[in-house]
Amino acid sequence: MTTYITTPIYYVNAQPHLGHAYTTIVADVYSRFRRLCGEDVRFQTGTDEHGDKIAEAALKEQVSPADYVDRISALYRESWPLLHVIPDTFIRTTDADHIKTVQRILQQVYDQGDIYFGEYSGLYCKGCERFLTEKELVGGNCPDHQRPPEPITEQNYFFRMSKYQQPLLDHIHAHPDFITPERYKNEVLSFLSEPLEDLCISRPTSRLTWGIALPFDPHFVTYVWFDALINYLTGIGYPDGESFHKYWAAAEHVIAKDILKPHAIYWPTMLLAMGLPLYQHLHVHGYWNVDETKMSKSIGNVVRPAELVAEYGVDTVRYFLMREMSFGLDSSFTSAKIVARKNSDLANDLGNLFSRSMAMLEKYTDSQVPAPGATEEPDESLQQMALQMLAQYHEDMGQFQFHRALQGVWELISHANKYIVVNEPWVLAKDPARQDRLQAVLYNLVECLRLLTLVLRPVMPQTSDKMAAGLGLNVDDPRIANFPQGALWGLSTAGTRLRITTPLFPRMDKPEREAGPAEAPGTPAPKTSSKKEKKKAAVAGIGVIGFSQFQQIDLRVAEVVHAERVLKSDRLLKLTVKAPEERTVVAGIAEYYAPEELIGCQVLIVANLQPVEIMGVQSQGMVLAAQTEVEGKKRLVLTTVSDLVPAGSKVA
Numbered sequence: 001m002t003t004y005i006t007t008p009i010y011y012v013n014a015q016p017h018l019g020h021a022y023t024t025i026v027a028d029v030y031s032r033f034r035r036l037c038g039e040d041v042r043f044q045t046g047t048d049e050h051g052d053k054i055a056e057a058a059l060k061e062q063v064s065p066a067d068y069v070d071r072i073s074a075l076y077r078e079s080w081p082l083l084h085v086i087p088d089t090f091i092r093t094t095d096a097d098h099i100k101t102v103q104r105i106l107q108q109v110y111d112q113g114d115i116y117f118g119e120y121s122g123l124y125c126k127g128c129e130r131f132l133t134e135k136e137l138v139g140g141n142c143p144d145h146q147r148p149p150e151p152i153t154e155q156n157y158f159f160r161m162s163k164y165q166q167p168l169l170d171h172i173h174a175h176p177d178f179i180t181p182e183r184y185k186n187e188v189l190s191f192l193s194e195p196l197e198d199l200c201i202s203r204p205t206s207r208l209t210w211g212i213a214l215p216f217d218p219h220f221v222t223y224v225w226f227d228a229l230i231n232y233l234t235g236i237g238y239p240d241g242e243s244f245h246k247y248w249a250a251a252e253h254v255i256a257k258d259i260l261k262p263h264a265i266y267w268p269t270m271l272l273a274m275g276l277p278l279y280q281h282l283h284v285h286g287y288w289n290v291d292e293t294k295m296s297k298s299i300g301n302v303v304r305p306a307e308l309v310a311e312y313g314v315d316t317v318r319y320f321l322m323r324e325m326s327f328g329l330d331s332s333f334t335s336a337k338i339v340a341r342k343n344s345d346l347a348n349d350l351g352n353l354f355s356r357s358m359a360m361l362e363k364y365t366d367s368q369v370p371a372p373g374a375t376e377e378p379d380e381s382l383q384q385m386a387l388q389m390l391a392q393y394h395e396d397m398g399q400f401q402f403h404r405a406l407q408g409v410w411e412l413i414s415h416a417n418k419y420i421v422v423n424e425p426w427v428l429a430k431d432p433a434r435q436d437r438l439q440a441v442l443y444n445l446v447e448c449l450r451l452l453t454l455v456l457r458p459v460m461p462q463t464s465d466k467m468a469a470g471l472g473l474n475v476d477d478p479r480i481a482n483f484p485q486g487a488l489w490g491l492s493t494a495g496t497r498l499r500i501t502t503p504l505f506p507r508m509d510k511p512e513r514e515a516g517p518a519e520a521p522g523t524p525a526p527k528t529s530s531k532k533e534k535k536k537a538a539v540a541g542i543g544v545i546g547f548s549q550f551q552q553i554d555l556r557v558a559e560v561v562h563a564e565r566v567l568k569s570d571r572l573l574k575l576t577v578k579a580p581e582e583r584t585v586v587a588g589i590a591e592y593y594a595p596e597e598l599i600g601c602q603v604l605i606v607a608n609l610q611p612v613e614i615m616g617v618q619s620q621g622m623v624l625a626a627q628t629e630v631e632g633k634k635r636l637v638l639t640t641v642s643d644l645v646p647a648g649s650k651v652a
């Protein structure tokens with residue numbers, strides 16, 4: 001099986017931003033997924049370098065268009081490795097072979113009578129680089145560029161697009177998933193319900209010289225879309241290259257909704273005119289906004305991929321983009337959202353599962369994969385869930401439903417975390433009669449981690465490699481690098497040496513700008529607004545404290561980073577917590593909590609208690625717990641917060 005996956009080729013009048021990064025990461029994730037499934041994949045991206053917009057941008061910088069496009073194109077090319085995106089080809093429309101291919105196709109279509117000379121008056125939008133119909137305008141403006149298009153009358157060459165309207169309609173009806181998601185197919189069908197006009201495919205050199213000369217008339221250059229779309233053929237060596245024959249039949253284009261019309265109408269009609277088979281699928285995604293607002297240079301909210309990677313790490317960025325956007329719908333980027341996903345999904349759920357399991361394996365099996373051991377009922381549900389996840393994952397990834405695939409993966413992670421709590425390996429470890437069962441529980445956790453290493457590979461290659469190293473597996477071991485081969489339960493080999501790794505994802509504090517002043521660690525509690533209110537709040541009585549007394553208690557959210565038993569005590573745990581600076585707190589909860597369970601948990605502490613020494617350990621605070629009784633026995637339940645907040649947040 002082969003796959004040919006492409007992104008749009010990006011205009012070099014702007015530098016790469018979040019939107020470009022998203023589409024390109026989608027194509028990279030998909031190509032890695034197909035490779036995981038053993039397919040032969042070709043992945044292409046590149047830059048679109050001709051046309052009005054580019055000539056204007058070069059003029060503004062007072063450099064030649066050729067120098068200008070070299071500079072910006074390099075910025076795109078250099079961005080992708082930072083995101084661990086690895087295209088096979090990076091095409092530029094100024095490449096000599098591309099120019100040759102465009103001219104060859106123009107000549108062919110001209111010779112067969114599908115290009116003619118005529119006069120045209122229309123409304124031209126420079127931003128879109130195309131004529132708009134009256135129907136497309138909103139309040140007289142181009143809906144994408146919020147400015148009126150210019151009325152232009154000129155003599156030009158036209159492609160008989162109208163001739164291919166019916167064949168295109170027939171193709172869409174015969175191939176229901178030609179354009180997905182469905183809403184975009186419907187948009188295209190609605191457009192095609194009106195007669196198609198022919199497409200103006202030239203610009204007179206009196207108006208624009210920065211383009212590919214028409215082979216049959218040197219007074220004109222090629223319209224930028226006719227030039228750009230052909231990149232999908234040039235990159236695989238059309239018409240004679242071996243790669244063309246191999247990959248064209250398997251072409252999948254990924255774009256955003258802004259360029260639906262050129263891809264769903266111009267391009268397939270051009271292919272029909274050339275007598276070529278149409279691409280397999282057009283996958284159309286929505287737009288990323290930033291803080292619910294359209295990204296724009298003038299607003300100053302453009303998000304740059306390199307900055308994101310520097311701040312959050314490459315795998316967090318890749319995971320966030322794939323998990324947060326439902327393919328086809330718009331999504332909004334905020335720093336708070338990415339921090340929340342990192343802390344909750346990555347550090348808490350995945351990171352904790354990995355480090356807890358590895359820590360227990362170190363302690364109980366001396367870091368070796370145990371034998372499968374004695375199984376019990378909860379194992380079946382874990383195994384079943386893992387197998388169900390694998391099947392659903394395969395289907396969702398194949399249909400570009402990345403967020404759904406990841407949702408399924410995280411359900412397994414959360415199930416595995418619960419599996420630890422239910423099976424209490426630390427209790428089993430103490431019982432000599434249950435060692436076989438302990439082995440089984442730990443073996444099942446190793447299997448879960450191995451399957452997670454496999455399925456996370458396309459989205460988070462770096463994390464997957466790190467997990468593989470921890471599990472003592474080579475990165476090309478089919479058990480973590482091949483979908484059908486590795487996607488089975490029970491492939492881990494007893495006796496394999498595991499390796500200690502650092503935590504997968506360190507937690508992050510929320511950005512101060514978004515956490516707000518009251519949440520920023522170390523800042524005083526907000527002042528009450530008036531003296532009157534303060535007085536009212538300070539009303540005291542027997543058993544009642546005043547507000548000012550309450551304010552003297554410094555309650556903080558603390559994150560447990562280490563936990564161990566206090567020597568010679570059945571009751572006490574020594575916790576190292578971040579609040580936000582690290583401190584030691586002794587808590588009388590050893591009968592209710594195992595140390596391993598607490599790592600990464602957020603608890604509430606009294607931070608300004610006089611330090612005391614308890615059983616030889618200095619305790620710098622007190623952990624708060626609810627006191628309750630179960631069947632006449634005292635029980636302590638730790639208090640926490642209902643959402644993740646930065647360690648050290650004040651509780652008031």
Ligand code: ME8
Nearest residue numbers: 008009010011019020023048228229255256287288
């Ligand atoms: O249109 N959200 O290039 P372009 C999501 N050269 N994706 C976004 C986005 C956003 N806010 N902004 C841009 C062109 N994109 C032509 C293409 S192809 C033969 C020629 C992504 O630089 C998305 O993939 O304007 C969109 O379709 C593409 O960038 C437009 O890139």
